[in-house]
Structures are given as C-alpha cells and as structure tokens.
Amino acid sequence: MPAWDPVQCNPLFTKNSVCRCCCDDDFCNERALPCDENPTCPPAMNPTFGSVECSNMNFLNSTCSYKCNPGYNLVGDSEVGCFETSGGLVWERTAPKCERAECDALEAPERQNGRRRCSDSNKVGSSCIYSCDEGYELMGNLQINCNLDGKWSNESPTCIRVTCDIAATSNIANGETICEESNFYASVCVFSCRIGFYLEGDETTTCQQNGEWTVSKPTCQRVTCEKQDVEIGNGLSVCSDSNFYGSTCTFACDEGYLLIGPARVTCQDNFIWSTPPSFCEQITCEKQAYNDFENGDAECTDSNIYGSSCAFTCDDGYFLTGQDTIQCIGDGVWSNPPPSCQRETCGPADINPQNGLAECDQENKSFSKCKFSCGLQTDNWDIFGSNETACEKDPFTGTFEWTNDPPCCAKRCPPFAQVDLFLVLDSSSSVGKENWNKTVYFVKSVIDNFVVSSSDMLVAAIRYNRYIDTDSEILIGQYQDLKSTTDAIINLPYDGSGTLTGQALTYVREKMLTAPGNRPNVQDMVLVVTDGISKDDTAGPASELRSAKANVVALGVVNEKGSLKKDDIIDIAGDPEKTVLLESGFGGLTDDLVEVILNQICGDPCDRRNQYAEFIST
Missing domain, CATH: 2.10.70.10 (Complement Module, domain 1)
Structure with a gap:
C-alpha cells in the first residue's frame, strides 16, 4: 500500500513523491512506492502583521499558535487545533487576525489654546507634534509617540498663557506703571514719572511671545537744571x-x-x-549825564563808575535846572537826573489863552515879546485883559516873569453860548393858564437871544406839578434850530396841581442829563421857574443835581398867596447870586428880567473859556 508517513516522503506532502517506505508486508523496501495524500486541515497561514507556529503542521491534532508583530494586537483565540469531522479535517475555529494597536484617544487640542498634528491618529507608531496659539507657550514635550505597548511616550503637553516677569515692570521708583493687561502676552505697559522726575529709558514695553519684555524697565531720574x-x-x-x-x-x-x-x-x-x-x-551810569551837558561844566571823581560824584556849573546867562551834584548809585543810575543849563525863561511856556493864540518872537525865553488874539479874529470873539506881554527879569526877585497874564477869550454872549439848557417849569394849579402862557413866552424871549444849533445852545424842557409830564417833554437835541425850539416851548400844555419840585430835579439828574443827546463836554445849565413852595424836599435833590456838575439857576415867582420866600429858592440854586425872586408876580416877567437871565446864562467871560474849545484844534 502507498506510504503516507511524512517522514518518508520527499518532498513532504507531495503526491507521487518518491518515498522510502516501511510496509507491513513482504514487499518492504523492495522499491520506491508513491506517497498518498495525507488527510490535513487547510494550511495554517501567517496572519498579516503576525506569524503562526503549529505543533504538527496542519495534520490531525496539530495545534497552531498565533502571535502578532510588535505594535499589533491579536483579535481572536491565539491557538487553533486541527480535528477530524465527518467531512474531513478542519480547524476548530477561524484563525485570529492582527490589528494595529492604539493608544488612548487624545483630548482635542483646540480646547487648550493650541493645535496637534499626528502622523497616524492614535495608532501605534503615530507621532503627534504640538504647537500653541499666539500668546501661549507649550508646557511639556513638543512631540509624543504612540509606543508599541499602546501607551503614549509622554503626557500630552498643555498651552499656557505667555507671561513676562511682572517684577520687570512694577515698582518703578518715583513713578508708576500702567499695563493694559497685567504681565500677559501683548500687554503694553506705559511708564511715567511723578513731577520732578524724568524717564530714562523707553516709555513703553510689550510682553512678547518669548516671555520677555521688548525693553527693560526704565528708571525715573530726578530732573536737574544746569x-x-x-x-x-x-x-x-x-x-x-x-x-x-x-x-x-x-x-x-x-x-x-x-x-x-x-x-x-x-x-x-x-x-x-x-x-x-x-x-x-x-555798576556804571550813563556817560551822557556829563558828556551831553551843555552850556556848563561837569567834574566827576571817578568817571561813570559806581560811587563817582559829578558836580555841575552853568555858564553865564544860564541857570541850573536840577541837582548841582549827582552820584552813581547801586542800581546803575545817577542819584538824580542830570541837570541842565537852561536859558532863563518865563513860565508857563504855553500862554495861549483858551480859544486864542499867543504869538511870541522867542517863545517863552528871556526878553521874548508876545501878542494875543482871540478866536478867528472875528467880531464874534472878545478879549478880556491885555493883548500883549513880555518875558522880563523882575528887579526884586531876580527871576524872569511875564509882564501880563494871558487874557480871557470868549465868544460874544449873547448870541453865542455853548450850553445844554434844561428848563424845569412849574405847571401847578396855582400858576393858572394865563400865567403859564407868560412863563413860556418869557422863556422864548430868553432863548430868542441865542443861536440854537448842534454847535451852540441846545434846549430841553419839562413841566411838572405832582407829576412829571414826560409825554410833552422836549428832549435835549430834539430840536437844533431856534424856531423849532421856541415853537415847541410855547406849545407846552398846561394842567395839573401840586408842586413836587424835588421830584422834578431828581428826574432832570437821572433822566435828562443822561439822555443820549446831552453833549459830554458842554456845560449843563438848569433853569427852574416855580411859583410855589414844594411839597417835597428840594435841598437834597438840588444838591445832587449840582454835584452832577449842573449850573442851577432858580427863578421864583411870588403868586397871589405870597408864600414863596427867597430862602425857598436858594435851596434850589445853592447860591444867592444864581437866585431871582420875582415878588411882583408873573407880571414881572419883563425884558429887564430877560437881561437878568441872560447874564446868568452868559456869566463871567473868563468862566466861559471852556466853551467853543474846539477852536484850538482847528
């Protein structure tokens, strides 16, 4: 019979191979016999990424042991036996497989402010490289590997926020540090010093990715001047x-x-x-103090140096003005202004009369002769005083004096009077309509003697009783010619009762003198015409009116009751010379009285020198 003993067949298990067999009959070893096929399980194959070893190949009762290469895990039973069934020999179970080993899954790096890049996920042999977001740094290994034992070579690293040394920016002596975000990455710290100190170094520093500040902490140094x-x-x-x-x-x-x-x-x-x-x-004093000294001689002890004294004398015909000795003192000035030798003169130098001229052949120097003229040398101007003078030496005093004072120049009055005339007319019931008409026409007769214009006389008027009639008030400057002014006056209405003269005087001061038409550089004259004793105080308001630089003239008319006294109207004018008491009543408002009022308006010519003063500037 055919041999099947495997040890006798070569090559093994090959059908018809030549074997040397030992047989149970007499033909043993006579010749080579063909080998028959041995009953077997299917061949045991090496698993992928592993190996198998069998106790008796794939023959009956053979046991095969499986194992995997490093980095792989066996999936299934590690041993499989070959046994016989009715259908033949079979493996008792399916051969195991070798699958790639894995390490534990890693936490998503995005949660930790960084990124991870792995070569093969979490499989054995995979390498994972970590990096952090900007502003964070890696704590741990940059790379971890999944080892053959299924374990990571190291713990996963973490990304922590980059910080710089906080001490490197804090506690700046004599200054302060203000950081945007403490000592974290990208935080900008601004340094400043307290007053009296200055920053030596950079004003700002920034925490960098490498955990270092961009510049070192500056210092506050004390400010010094040269x-x-x-x-x-x-x-x-x-x-x-x-x-x-x-x-x-x-x-x-x-x-x-x-x-x-x-x-x-x-x-x-x-x-x-x-x-x-x-x-x-x-310290030196100006040399001009003696160098420029004319018409005389100066002798100094030490030129113009501090402490030097200079003595001055004048030539004949001159007199010394100032101190005859001056000294250079501590503040670099002479103790007194340097004197000068002046030609003998008369004083004052300006002897032009107001609204006039003085023509002198040698100004105001000794022996000068002067002639005076007034205004524009027209008939409208009068001269009061001598029309000439001379600068001559007084034989008694030895000084030079003018032989005559300058005269007064005044424009002829009337018709020229540069005044703002304020009429205050009593229209109480005691006056009566007829006497009222006499009053206004008397006032018209006075004004008719003057030129009324913006350059001459201007007139304002009010009438009063218990009240002040502001409706009929004539404002200063409202009329600037004679006819319209006198027409307005004679047309003033009449009515009322009671006499409050003090109230009327207060109204003049507070309202009429402050009105826009009142000329600031022109004399204010107030003419009060009344026939009764005032029911209020007049002395106080009148005094205040005069204190406002108004020239007050009072005309008192004694009415039928005859109660008005001189003292009553003196309280108004404040001066008996400016007071007229007409005891004959309103019938006494005659041309003679007009002349009296004209004299009050015109006054002393020398008192009117300030009128028409614009002549000097023309």
Missing part, C-alpha cells in the same frame, strides 16, 4: 535744593555790581531754569 547757570560771579547764589527740580535760587551781587536778570529763578520740569541766567555786572 548747575553752572546759577553760579554767579561777583555775587552770591543761594539755592533751596541745589539744581534739582523745584529748587529756587536767589541771587545777590557784591557792592558795586548790579544784578542783570531776575533775582530769583526756579528749576522747571523741562530741565531749564525759569529765566535765562542772571549775572553781576559792574
């Missing part, structure tokens, strides 16, 4: 705190020297003293 600027020669400087900020230095010079510049300076936060440096300069 020390040599306050070191003063020929004098002394005393400083409250050397040349540091806020120090105040005071200067003083030695005798004979003058401080040029301020006596005190302060070191400012811009490293500069509050003013340029001061210095001590030898």
Whole structure:
C-alpha cells in the first residue's frame, strides 16, 4: 500500500513523491512506492502583521499558535487545533487576525489654546507634534509617540498663557506703571514719572511671545537744571535744593555790581531754569549825564563808575535846572537826573489863552515879546485883559516873569453860548393858564437871544406839578434850530396841581442829563421857574443835581398867596447870586428880567473859556 508517513516522503506532502517506505508486508523496501495524500486541515497561514507556529503542521491534532508583530494586537483565540469531522479535517475555529494597536484617544487640542498634528491618529507608531496659539507657550514635550505597548511616550503637553516677569515692570521708583493687561502676552505697559522726575529709558514695553519684555524697565531720574547757570560771579547764589527740580535760587551781587536778570529763578520740569541766567555786572551810569551837558561844566571823581560824584556849573546867562551834584548809585543810575543849563525863561511856556493864540518872537525865553488874539479874529470873539506881554527879569526877585497874564477869550454872549439848557417849569394849579402862557413866552424871549444849533445852545424842557409830564417833554437835541425850539416851548400844555419840585430835579439828574443827546463836554445849565413852595424836599435833590456838575439857576415867582420866600429858592440854586425872586408876580416877567437871565446864562467871560474849545484844534 502507498506510504503516507511524512517522514518518508520527499518532498513532504507531495503526491507521487518518491518515498522510502516501511510496509507491513513482504514487499518492504523492495522499491520506491508513491506517497498518498495525507488527510490535513487547510494550511495554517501567517496572519498579516503576525506569524503562526503549529505543533504538527496542519495534520490531525496539530495545534497552531498565533502571535502578532510588535505594535499589533491579536483579535481572536491565539491557538487553533486541527480535528477530524465527518467531512474531513478542519480547524476548530477561524484563525485570529492582527490589528494595529492604539493608544488612548487624545483630548482635542483646540480646547487648550493650541493645535496637534499626528502622523497616524492614535495608532501605534503615530507621532503627534504640538504647537500653541499666539500668546501661549507649550508646557511639556513638543512631540509624543504612540509606543508599541499602546501607551503614549509622554503626557500630552498643555498651552499656557505667555507671561513676562511682572517684577520687570512694577515698582518703578518715583513713578508708576500702567499695563493694559497685567504681565500677559501683548500687554503694553506705559511708564511715567511723578513731577520732578524724568524717564530714562523707553516709555513703553510689550510682553512678547518669548516671555520677555521688548525693553527693560526704565528708571525715573530726578530732573536737574544746569548747575553752572546759577553760579554767579561777583555775587552770591543761594539755592533751596541745589539744581534739582523745584529748587529756587536767589541771587545777590557784591557792592558795586548790579544784578542783570531776575533775582530769583526756579528749576522747571523741562530741565531749564525759569529765566535765562542772571549775572553781576559792574555798576556804571550813563556817560551822557556829563558828556551831553551843555552850556556848563561837569567834574566827576571817578568817571561813570559806581560811587563817582559829578558836580555841575552853568555858564553865564544860564541857570541850573536840577541837582548841582549827582552820584552813581547801586542800581546803575545817577542819584538824580542830570541837570541842565537852561536859558532863563518865563513860565508857563504855553500862554495861549483858551480859544486864542499867543504869538511870541522867542517863545517863552528871556526878553521874548508876545501878542494875543482871540478866536478867528472875528467880531464874534472878545478879549478880556491885555493883548500883549513880555518875558522880563523882575528887579526884586531876580527871576524872569511875564509882564501880563494871558487874557480871557470868549465868544460874544449873547448870541453865542455853548450850553445844554434844561428848563424845569412849574405847571401847578396855582400858576393858572394865563400865567403859564407868560412863563413860556418869557422863556422864548430868553432863548430868542441865542443861536440854537448842534454847535451852540441846545434846549430841553419839562413841566411838572405832582407829576412829571414826560409825554410833552422836549428832549435835549430834539430840536437844533431856534424856531423849532421856541415853537415847541410855547406849545407846552398846561394842567395839573401840586408842586413836587424835588421830584422834578431828581428826574432832570437821572433822566435828562443822561439822555443820549446831552453833549459830554458842554456845560449843563438848569433853569427852574416855580411859583410855589414844594411839597417835597428840594435841598437834597438840588444838591445832587449840582454835584452832577449842573449850573442851577432858580427863578421864583411870588403868586397871589405870597408864600414863596427867597430862602425857598436858594435851596434850589445853592447860591444867592444864581437866585431871582420875582415878588411882583408873573407880571414881572419883563425884558429887564430877560437881561437878568441872560447874564446868568452868559456869566463871567473868563468862566466861559471852556466853551467853543474846539477852536484850538482847528
């Protein structure tokens, strides 16, 4: 029979191979016999990424042991046996497989402010490289590997926020640090110093990705000014705190020297003293004090140096004006202004009469002769006084004097009077309509004697009783010609009762004198016409009116009751010379009385010198 003992067949298990067989019959070893096929299980194949070893190949009862290469895990039973069934030999179970080993799954790196890149996920042999987001740094290994044992070579690293050394920016002496976000990455810290200190170094620093600040912490240094600027020669400087900020230095010079510049300076936060440096300069006085001395002689002890004294004398025909000796003193000036030798003169130098001229052949010098003229030398101007004078030496005093004073120049009055005339007319019931008409026509007769214009007389008027009739008031400057002015006056209405003269005088002061038409440089004259004793105080308001520089004239008319007295109207004018008491009643408003009022308006010609003063400027 055919042999099947595997040890006798070569090659093994090959049908019809030549075998050397041992048989149970007599033909043993006579010749080679063909090998029959041995009953077997299917061949046991090496698993992918592994190997198998069988106890008796794939023959009956052979046991095959499976194992995987490093990095692979066996999935299934590690041993499989070959057994016989009715259908033949079979493996008792399916051969196991070798699958790639894995390490534990890693946490998503995005949760940790970073990124991870793995070569093969979490499989054995995979390498994972970590990186962090900007502003974070890696704590741990940059790379971890999934080892053959299914374990990671190291713990997963973490990304922590980058910080810089907080001590590198804090506690700046004499200053402060303000950081946007503490000492974390990208935080910008700004340094500043308190007043009196300056920053040495950069003003800002930034925390970088490498955990280092961009620049080192600066220092606050004390502000100083240039020390040599306050070191003063020929004098002394005393400083409250050397040349540091806020120090105040005071200067003083030695005798004979003058401080040029301020006596005190302060070191400012811009490293500069509050003013340029001061210095001590030898005191000298102006040489012109004696060099320019004319018509005389000056002798000085030490030229113009501090302490020198100079004595002055004049030539014949001149007199010394000022001190005859002056000394150069500590502040670099002469003790007195230098004198001068002046030609003998008469004083005052300007002898032009107001509204007139003086024509002199040698000004006001000795023996000068002058002639006076008034106005524009027209018939409208009058001269009051001598029309000539001369500068001559007084034989008794030895001084030169004018032989005559300047005359008064006044424009002929009437018709010319440069005044603002305010009429205050009593229209109480005691006056009566007939006497009222006499009053206004009397006033018209007075005004008819004058030129009314913006350059001459202007007239305002009110009538009063218990009340002030503002409706019929004639405002100053409202009429600027004679006819319209007198027409307005004679048309003033009449009514009312009671007499409150004090109230009327107050109205004149508060309202009429302050009206826009009242000319500021023209005399204000107030003419009060009343027939009764006022029911209110007149002395006080009248005094206040006169204090406002108004020239007040009072005309009192004694009515039928005859109660008005001289003293009553003196309280109004404040001067008996400016008071008229008409005891004959309203019938006494005659042309003679007009002349009296004209004299009050025109007054002393020399008192009218300020009128028409614009002549001087023409």
